[in-house]
Amino acid sequence: NSIEKIKPHKKLTLIILKNSNIVKTIKLDNTFTPTELENGIYDFVIENNITENLIFRGIKIDNNTNKIIVISVPPVHATVKGFIKNNNQFIGGVKIDFIDVNNNSYETISTFAGDFSINLPPQKYRIVLKKPGFVIQESQNLIYDFTIPNEVYNLSLDAEELLSNIQGTIVDKKNTPIPNANISIKNGDYFIELKSDLFGNFETSILPGLLFIKVEKEGYKSFGLVTKLGRFSSISGLEISLDPILANISGTISSSFSPKKNIQLTLRNEEGEVVATSLSNEHGFYEFYDIKVNQKYFISVGTQDYKHYYSKPFLLKEEGITNKNIILQERETRLYLEFLFENKPLSKKDVIINNKIYKTDTNGFILLNLSEGTKSININIKNYNFRKIINLRDINTNPNHLTIEVR
Structure with a gap:
């Protein structure tokens, strides 16, 4: 890198004077610059934008003078x-x-x-x-x-x-994308945190080298890997699969504290989609296995002999649930009985129905809630020596209204 290797400076101006008068002004854009001069004594002035002007005085030009004049400009750098x-x-x-x-x-x-x-x-x-x-x-x-x-x-x-690029997707074991997964990528002291999008995708730029990648998502086991990202290269299509954290849900199902066997229970997510089913054993015990945690579920039971059951939504945590007990209620038939005596309401009177004592209201009415399987009712009014058996299969409406004349 000596000064001799530097290109000639192109912003020099040669001013030629004779008897203190300017004869010519030449821009020295090349190493050799031809010009014509008459015989005589001249002064040469070199102007530049770097140093003070250089002056060469008393240069004699005649027919005997060498036609090539070399002007040496001191190196400035x-x-x-x-x-x-x-x-x-x-x-x-x-x-x-x-x-x-x-x-x-x-x-x-x-x-x-x-x-x-x-x-x-x-x-x-x-x-x-x-x-x-x-x-x-x-x-x-x-x-x-x-x-x-x-x-x-x-x-x-x-x-x-320059940064290199890395792109990938976070999925579960069923290859379903996992959104909003927390992703951290470390390369030496360089650290990046980002999240997967709604389709489980992520993409970022990072310094090349040995990458330590960690993925975390609530309800899933943390996952880590080490990979090398070379210079002038990228990683695309990196698929990271997370294992869900699973737990069980168990309990008993009964009716009036009597265990019920062979009852099918259905576990559903918040959208009502079926997640799992279970069949109770002879002791009324049921269990749902390997269910994803940190999600809300509810249990439904549908059977002919009992009212449909829907539990309140509950959050399943990592420790699972072992006491989700269910009590079924028998289906009921509502029956309004209107008692008349001599075309007037039988008010405030005791009435025995299926061996249970009821009392009519001021309008002579009694409301019965009967099990759906009840086929008939036996009515007895002792003070009036009145007995009657009513077959419920003859009643088709619900709630039912039945008028009884006491004679």
Whole structure:
């Protein structure tokens, strides 16, 4: 990087004077510049935008003068020294381009220890790094002023490593996407946290190297893996499958504290979809196995002999549920009995129905809630010596209204 290797400066002006009068002004854009002069004594003045003007006096021009005049301009330069590093590690083999305002480029290469040095024409420059996978740090992407001749400038350049891309999907064992899973990716001191989208997908950029990936989602076992991401490469289609955390739900089913066997129970999610079924044993015990935790469920029971049962929604946690006991209620028939005596309400009178005593209201009514399997009722009014058996199969409406004349 000696000054001899620097390209000739193109912004020089040669002023030729004779008897203190300007004869010619020439822009020295090339190494050799032809011109014609009459015989005589001349002064040459070289103007430039870097140093003071150079003056060469008393140059004799005649027919005997060599037709080639070499004017030596003293070398003028600024020296730039420094180091280039990434994360406090020095980088060798980096090409460093210094580009001036006229787009002239001067290049040097950092040594294995990361240091560099170059002599430049005093100018303002921008700096471009040329090493695959690296760019100059954005905060240093500036215009540098090296305009003072013979000055030594010291620089410490920071190179940023270009990021690589990683893309994947989080699914369960049935290959169903898992949304909003928490994903953390670590590479040395570089750490990223993100979430999977509604379709279980995730994508991010990270420094290449050895990646430690961890995925967490409520209701699932945590999952971790280690993979290598190379420079100038990407990872796509990475599928991570999570195992659900499972628990059991158990209890007993009975009617009036009497265990019921062979009753089918259905476990449903909040949307009413069937998750599992179970059949009670001879002791009324039932159990749902391997159910996903941290979700809400309810239990339904439908049987001809009992009212349909729907539990309140409940949240299943990791410890499971062992006492989800269910008591079924028998189906009932509502029957309104209206008692009349001599076409008037039989008010406030005791009436024995199926060996149970009831009392009519002021309008002569009694409301019965009968088991759905009840086939008949036996009515006895002792004070009136009245007995009657009514076959319920002859009644088709519910609630039922039956008028009874007491005679």
